[in-house]
Structure formats: structure tokens, C-alpha cells
Amino acid sequence: xxxINNEGxxxxxxxxxxxxxxEVLEAYKRLNELVLRNGAxxxxxxxxxxxxxxxxxxxxxSMLYHTxxxxxxxxxxxxxxxxxxxxxxxxxxxAWLEGMKALAYAAKYIDETRAPKVLSKHNGQKPNxxxxxxxxxxxxxxxxxxxxxxxxxxxxxxxSPDTLLHYTNLRNANLSDGRVSRKLKELVLVGINTAERYxxxxxxxxxxxxxxGATEMEIAECHLTAVLTAGIPAWFEGAQFLRNE
Amino acid sequence: xxxxxxxxxxxxxxxxxxxxxxxxxxxxxLSHYTRIRSEIMKDGxxxxxxxxxxxxSMNAxxxxxxSMLYHTxxxxxxxITxxxxxxxxxxxxxxxxxxSLKLSIKALAYALELKGKCYESKTTEVVTLDDIFHIIxxxxxxxxxxxxxxxxxxxxxxxxxxxxxKILEDGNVSSRLKYLNMVGNFITxxxxxxxxxWIKKARNFGASEADLADVGYICILTAGIPAWFEISDSL
Numbered sequence: 001x002x003x004i005n006n007e008g009x010x011x012x013x014x015x016x017x018x019x020x021x022x023e024v025l026e027a028y029k030r031l032n033e034l035v036l037r038n039g040a041x042x043x044x045x046x047x048x049x050x051x052x053x054x055x056x057x058x059x060x061x062s063m064l065y066h067t068x069x070x071x072x073x074x075x076x077x078x079x080x081x082x083x084x085x086x087x088x089x090x091x092x093x094x095a096w097l098e099g100m101k102a103l104a105y106a107a108k109y110i111d112e113t114r115a116p117k118v119l120s121k122h123n124g125q126k127p128n129x130x131x132x133x134x135x136x137x138x139x140x141x142x143x144x145x146x147x148x149x150x151x152x153x154x155x156x157x158x159x160s161p162d163t164l165l166h167y168t169n170l171r172n173a174n175l176s177d178g179r180v181s182r183k184l185k186e187l188v189l190v191g192i193n194t195a196e197r198y199x200x201x202x203x204x205x206x207x208x209x210x211x212x213g214a215t216e217m218e219i220a221e222c223h224l225t226a227v228l229t230a231g232i233p234a235w236f237e238g239a240q241f242l243r244n245e
Numbered sequence: 246x247x248x249x250x251x252x253x254x255x256x257x258x259x260x261x262x263x264x265x266x267x268x269x270x271x272x273x274x275l276s277h278y279t280r281i282r283s284e285i286m287k288d289g290x291x292x293x294x295x296x297x298x299x300x301x302s303m304n305a306x307x308x309x310x311x312s313m314l315y316h317t318x319x320x321x322x323x324x325i326t327x328x329x330x331x332x333x334x335x336x337x338x339x340x341x342x343x344x345s346l347k348l349s350i351k352a353l354a355y356a357l358e359l360k361g362k363c364y365e366s367k368t369t370e371v372v373t374l375d376d377i378f379h380i381i382x383x384x385x386x387x388x389x390x391x392x393x394x395x396x397x398x399x400x401x402x403x404x405x406x407x408x409x410x411k412i413l414e415d416g417n418v419s420s421r422l423k424y425l426n427m428v429g430n431f432i433t434x435x436x437x438x439x440x441x442x443w444i445k446k447a448r449n450f451g452a453s454e455a456d457l458a459d460v461g462y463i464c465i466l467t468a469g470i471p472a473w474f475e476i477s478d479s480l
Contacts, residue, residue, distance in 0.1 A: 013477040020458035027281035220270040239266040
């Protein structure tokens with residue numbers, strides 16, 4: 001929530017909300033605080049999910065604001081870079097083109113605030129660290145993850161095996177444990193798809209999150225986080241895939 | 246019964262699955278969500294009925310059936326008539342074209358069902374605007390269909406300005422509300438820049454700043470807090 005501006009005054013949007021309906025502002029502030037507090041997911045993880053959602057849909061204002069919040073609660077530049085690069089999987093290069101603005105902003109903000117800076121070029125990764133060389137490797141990767149080769153991968157295998165090979169390498173490199181856990185990366189992708197009301201994407205990444213140990217409560221908190229930035233439809237789309245624990 | 250569950254039971258006649266799940270996972274969040282929703286949806290500069298139907302139309306405009314249908318029910322419960330509903334959905338058509346109007350047929354059929362009039366759903370057969378208008382006129386039954394027929398005649402001319410003027414003129418729904426609907430269509434998609442000229446036009450047709458703020462609030466419910474960022478710049 002873009003609360004206080006640099007001069008210490010209420011941000012203009014809050015001021016206006018307060019003017020027209022102070023009860024709504026009060027109710028929103030409470031909801032926002034409750035959803036973003038440490039729970040099954042930490043505040044930092046929730047802020048990172050909000051960065052990812054807003055990079056993926058190219059909504060700069062909220063992306064930058066949550067980048068700032070993520071840094072305030074301890075996110076490093078490397079972690080943000082990993083969160084933002086995951087968005088490429090769901091929304092392609094335009095998400096990265098937007099995400100770069102968040103990285104530039106983060107670098108400047110970290111310099112200004114002297115927040116702990118962890119920055120390593122290439123993020124400690126060696127190129128091709130995760131490279132699959134054959135389609136059999138790819139099939140094995142999906143079998144391990146989903147228990148079977150998903151239909152979308154089957155069709156890609158039939159019509160464009162090269163694309164499947166290279167996409168799987170991108171996917172595997174992007175979704176591996178790094179500075180950010182694979183679980184959180186999958187949750188970012190869940191958040192992106194709930195926010196954009198794309199049920200198939202929610203389903204795929206909910207399965208992915210579960211496969212790396214996400215609990216139903218963590219997935220539910222991811223959806224609730226998305227509600228703040230995308231409205232109640234994010235919950236409609238996410239809740240249908242939740243299992244009662 | 247928990248307050249949140251009771252609130253939504255009253256709204257929907259039963260506790261929807263999504264409400265029960267939110268309660269199961271976080272009763273506190275449901276309680277706070279209920280509070281903001283009830284604050285926003287109460288009668289204000291815009292009435293409850295107007296708020297529900299605007300959200301229904303905005304969701305038709307962004308092709309999201311679930312919220313369109315939920316809020317169609319809210320509008321019906323608060324007294325919307327079929328001719329009014331049709332005029333709001335024509336505003337969604339103005340924004341997004343034939344796909345939104347095709348989708349809105351489901352809402353009209355649902356509204357009729359809620360009013361105890363059942364028609365066979367024909368949405369799978371709908372392909373052309375001619376089909377859609379035929380169904381809409383059929384759904385309007387004994388109501389005055391002259392406005393809708395005139396809109397269709399204007400659409401057939403292909404003259405965008407004429408079509409816009411006709412759809413947005415006073416009919417069963419005022420121009421003021423139709424322009425507010427257009428503002429909401431843009432704001433829901435976080436397009437404040439696109440909304441700005443419609444905000445000016447809405448003011449010209451009598452919309453107050455409080456009306457526009459109410460549009461912003463309902464957009465928060467269906468599109469999140471960025472919707473308020475987008476509209477508040479123009480207030």
C-alpha cells in the first residue's frame with residue numbers, strides 16, 4: 001500500500017480516499033495489514049509476490065512500491081532479480097522489460113537507504129548449469145514434477161520439439177532453488193495467474209507449488225495477497241484449487 | 246453464524262463456496278473483507294443497485310463472467326429492470342465489442358431466471374450481432390424495445406460516433422450513469438489515462454466527484470487497490 005510519501009504526508013490517493021470515504025480507507029488499511037502480516041508466508045514473501053504480479057501485468061506503480069516494501073523487509077537485489085526473472089515464464093520478455101525498471105529502482109533505493117546489498121553478477125549461476133540435452137530428459141523432468149507429461153507439453157513435443165527442449169531448459173533454470181526457493185517462485189506464478197484470472201495457470205503452478213512442499217495455507221495466503229492488488233476475483237480463481245487441510 | 250458468513254448468505258441467499266473457503270482459511274480476512282465490501286456497497290452517491298449493475302457491466306466489458314453474474318444478482322435483488330440491464334450491457338459493448346455483448350446474454354438470461362421467467366439459453370448459437378440483438382429483444386418480452394432497436398440500426402451504419410452517441414444517450418438509464426460505466430470500464434483495467442476523457446464527459450453529464458469516487462471504490466472490490474490509484478489522480 002503506497003501509504004506515506006517522501007515528505008511524510010499521506011499519499012495523495014489515501015488523502016483522497018480519506019476525504020470521500022474515511023470508513024473505506026480505514027477498512028482497507030486493516031485488510032491490507034492483516035493480509036500482509038507474517039503468517040504461513042512471511043511479509044517479505046508476500047511483498048515479493050506483489051512485485052512479481054505487478055511486473056507480469058506491467059503495472060509499474062504497484063511494482064515499484066512493492067519493490068520498496070520488499071527491500072524494507074529484507075529482500076536483496078539478487079532475490080528481486082530472481083523473482084522478476086520467473087515472471088518471464090508466465091508472461092514472456094515484456095515482464096522482464098518491466099521488471100528491469102524495478103531492479104533499477106531497487107539498486108537506487110538500496111544505495112540511498114544503505115540497506116544490506118547482496119549483489120553478485122550472474123547471481124552465482126554458471127550458464128547451462130541446468131541444461132537438458134534431449135527430449136527424453138525433458139519428459140523425465142515433467143514426469144518427476146507432475147507424475148505424467150502434461151497435455152500442453154505433449155502437444156509442444158508433437159508440433160515443436162525444439163521449442164519444448166529450450167522452453168524446458170528455461171523453465172528448469174528459472175524455477176530452481178537459488179537465492180529464492182523454488183516454492184516461492186511457484187507461488188509468485190500462482191499469484192500472477194490468480195491476479196490475471198487465468199485458471200489453467202493457477203492450476204499448473206498450484207501443483208508446482210505443492211510439489212515443492214507448499215501447504216494449502218501458504219497457497220491461500222498467496223491468493224489473499226493477490227486480492228489486494230487485483231480484487232476479489234483473484235480469490236475466486238485461486239480458491240477453487242484449494243484443498244481443505 | 247459468523248458475521249462474514251451471515252453477510253454473504255444474505256447477499257447470495259446461500260454461502261458461496263469462495264466465502265466458505267475464505268472463512269476456512271482465514272476467518273479474520275473474511276471479516277475484514279466483509280467490512281470493506283459492506284462499506285463500499287452501501288447506498289452513497291450511487292445507490293446499491295447502481296453499484297451492483299455497474300460492477301456487472303464492467304465485468305462484462307472485461308469478459309469476466311463470474312463477477313458479472315454475481316453482481317447481476319445483486320442488481321436484480323435491488324430492483325433493476327431488464328431494459329435497464331440491457332442498456333448497461335450496451336455500454337460494455339461500446340467498450341469491448343461483440344464478445345462482451347455475447348457474454349452479457351448469460352447475465353440477461355440469469356436475471357430473467359431470478360425474476361421467474363425462464364428462456365432457453367441460446368448463447369452457443371450466437372455468432373453475429375444480429376443474433377445477439379434478436380435474443381435481447383426476445384428477452385425483453387413485452388417491454389419497450391425501441392431504444393435497443395435504434396441502437397442496432399445505428400450499429401449497422403458503422404458510424405462509431407453515431408453509435409456512441411446513441412448508446413450513451415438518456416434512455417431507461419441516464420447518460421450520467423452510462424458515462425460513469427465507461428469510466429469504470431477503463432479503471433477496472435487500470436487504464437487511468439484512457440478513463441480521463443470519460444471522466445470529463447461524465448462530469449459534463451452531471452456526474453459529481455462523489456459519484457466518481459464511488460465508481461473508484463467499487464472498482465477496488467473487483468480490481469484491487471490500483472483501481473483507486475488510477476481514478477484518484479483525476480478526482
